[in-house]
Amino acid sequence: MMSRSLTRRSFMAAAAALAVSVAGAPAPAPAADFSGQTIEWIIPYGTGGGSDVWARFVAPYLTKYLPGNPTVVVQNVPGGGSITGTNQFAQRARPDGLTILGTSGSTQFPYLLGDPRVQYEYRDWEVVLASPTGGVVYTNPEFGIESAADMAKLRDHELIYASQGATSLDLVPLLAFKVMELNFRPVFGFEGRGPGRLAFERGETNIDYQTSSAYLSNVVPLVEEGKAVPLFSWGALDAEGNVVRDPTFPDLPSFPEAYEMMAGEPPSGIWYDAWLAFFTSGFAAQKMVFLPQGTPDDIVEAYRQAFTQMAQDPEFQAEGKEVLGDYVQGTGDMAERMLDLAINVPDEARQEVIDWLKTEYNAEL
């Protein structure tokens, strides 16, 4: 087990070590065997949503690569914005590898923001997979902006953004707009990014973002018709923990790049630290798979190897592109590093965000 209090610098050293270990001898076969057993995969979200689809897509590969080819069933425990099901997992799951948990960004955020309902602790668990996703911010062509290079012009306008709520995943765009010092006003109460996109198409809002797959299928046609202008993607994390261009959108600058194009210097400061932390836990490591506290090493190892093999499976790569987007799955030690970045928000930045949410948006936590 590696230390969980990594800094960004030791992260780079560890990444280098990983590169060596991957190139070296294959890991020994784990002793765990799941023959004839059923694994219950708890998804604290409803059927048919993003996390559910992700789990149901991944589940057959888990069956394929876990020793003994166990049956994997997805168990939806919706409620409390995923807090209910995650609390249940924290209280009840036995460390035998037969119950696993899939979380999402909206499981991470209440934990980071100190929601009183949260009774789970990420540091207790073993992370075995971290699936990234991305998003693209776009705006209305009437501002005369053609790319992120002209973004300074945006400051002359009031930007209206359709949001699900200040403490939802929308915290990431709100923090991004704040870092860019834009004049923005969120309108809350939208039930998802889909209705938000509709509000943009109606002209009710003038800035919006969509996650990768929704952007490709529903916003690219708008861009082609001249009804939307893409500005930047959130970006993706490389093996060293730096924000780089999103591999799905290689032609779009990442958020830090776009900031630099606009402001002339790379982003820094407490608000950017906050953005980076919430971006990581909301997008770069959005969906993670956990085993309960105290799970024996051989079982943890079996899961890690299964997910590593899955990520290399050509069928997974081909089909996964359609369903999960074109991203590198965080497996093995990489998953641990992504988790580490996702839950270690600098205390000062965290407090600043909580105070800001309280004073600006009356958000109770």
Added chain:
Amino acid sequence: MADIYWSALQSLLTLDHLLYLGVGVVLGLMVGIFPGLGGIAGLSLLIPFLYGMDPVSALAMLIGLVAVIPTSDTFTSVLMGIPGSSASQATILDGFPLAKKGEAARALSAAFSASLVGGLIGAAILTGFVLAARPIILAFGSAELFMLAVLGLSMVGVLSGSSLAKGLSACALGLVVGSIGAAPATGEIRMVFGIYYLYDGVPLVVVGLGIFAFPEIIDLLRQERSIAQGAKLGAGWLAGLKDMLRNWAIWLRCSALGTLVGAIPGLGGSVVDWIAYGHVVQTSRDKSNYGSGDIRGVIAPESANNAKEGGGLMPTLLFGIPGSGSMAIFLGGMVLLGIQPGPSMVSTNLDLTYTIIWSLALANVLGAGLCLALAQPIAKLTTIRFTLLAPFMIMVISFAAFQATRELYDLVFLFLVGLLGVFLKRFGWPRPAFLIGFVLAGQAETYLYQAVQFYGWSFFSRTGVMIIIAITLVSVWLGSRSRVGEQGVVRAAPAGAAAAEEKPILPRRPQAVFAALMLALSVYALVGAWQKSFLGGIFPLLAAAAAFIFSALLLGAILFGRQGNSAHYDQEHQEPFRELGTAGLWLNIAWFAGLLVASALVGFVLALVGFFIAFLRIRAEVSWPRTIALTAAGVGLMLLLGYFLVLDFPRGLLQDIVRLPWPLR
């Protein structure tokens, strides 16, 4: 275009694809009969088979499942007064009284044939409009959606029974209860009493079951009868078919209405049945039978709720935004098949879109056909002695309720809302009005706030808004011509004055106590809302103020009104309850409370075993062998469902202390 349309049908009409469509329909039928299950359960059964299937077969199977649910959920609505899903709540109002008259088969076959034509009309409209629907869907912004919510609320008039004060109080109360939980504008938490369960609000499934099914079960138990009066069956399924054909103008209008409501994302499938019901009552000349078994009250919501699936496919396919709950699940299935909904569905993937439409039409025919065949035999359930049926029904509504969040709190709130339902029913507070308020509270608040944010108050001058205002005014005017109620009493002259002569002098205290309690609740809500920020508190503040004013007026009418005022209605003084005595009411509620307490102690499954045995032995006075057989049947059914759907049942204290194997864990 047309060649793609017909080739889509051709590719669907192969044995393989039809077989998968059939699998979807049969499965949808089986899970759809169970209240609260519906598409969500069906999908989790189908998903493992989606891998490696060709898209046409898979889509046919998914659509087969989704399309049949608004048809099969009618069974429990009509036969038992249990809403099969939130889209068939309004069907209960006239469907269940028909079953009580022994005309269950007639009501069912009218409902199924109306579902059939509704589904087909929905598919036909979808075919015609799918290429042109984008601008229509985009025309409904937050302002228009808010006005549509107001239009829905204006239906309260026709659903208010003989006392408008009670109707308005019930509706305002529904708005207050509907605003429990996080405020859409700020995320502030309102009226949760420190219970985390309430942060998301009380689930609609739980409210529907508590308000409608719970009081019916209690009252039937007290009467010691079968559901069908005298255990006799009257008019059969042919009569229902004729009813449907005769009322063609109703299903034609309601199907179009249902398709439109389904196509507007954000309005949701749970209001479509109420809008159709309200519409048919408003536009009927003779309203005297509504609420006591008018077949038109079955045909209207059933044609609309099947048609809404056709409408709901438009935003689902064109924008990737589900128009209803089952569409959300269908969307998940599409993504798993690697099909991303969006503009491509009417260009490069047009063949898939037409496959979906054809599947929808075929599934409706197949589903309605199967249901029609089942109507006559299943209607016999209503002739069984109710004390034998009751434990099954209590089991089913408990099971349905905890599909909402799978916590014990689902049962707790089923009981609490059920108690409220019992008293609303007893004192003649119209339950549909409460439900309309509850369902529309969230939408009215969210869309009003958004509309003001986007357009300022000038949103009222938008063309779409003005059109809906005009429709609302016409609808209120139509409804007020001669109002009719849940009890089916035409209001003649000032409320209840004419009836005063025949009514005996009634004690007023129980009504007064209940109205005072509701008044106190509204004061509590007022104080709570006052402490929130402006955006987080203004809506519950207004709702609570309305509840305060109306229930204060009502309390005044109860205390000082003339004898025979409709405010004094108390079911306990009506036939057949007058002779039964109020003690039976509490005794039967106690049985339910017993199940709840036992579940909290030993978990749901063990509690259910004990409940069945105790109820059948003591309450129904059944022999031991039959008790054991019925208990095994009931609990076995529950375990079978739990096994196939990968469910855990609510846990009790016992499960926190000892680790037990499934299904007891």
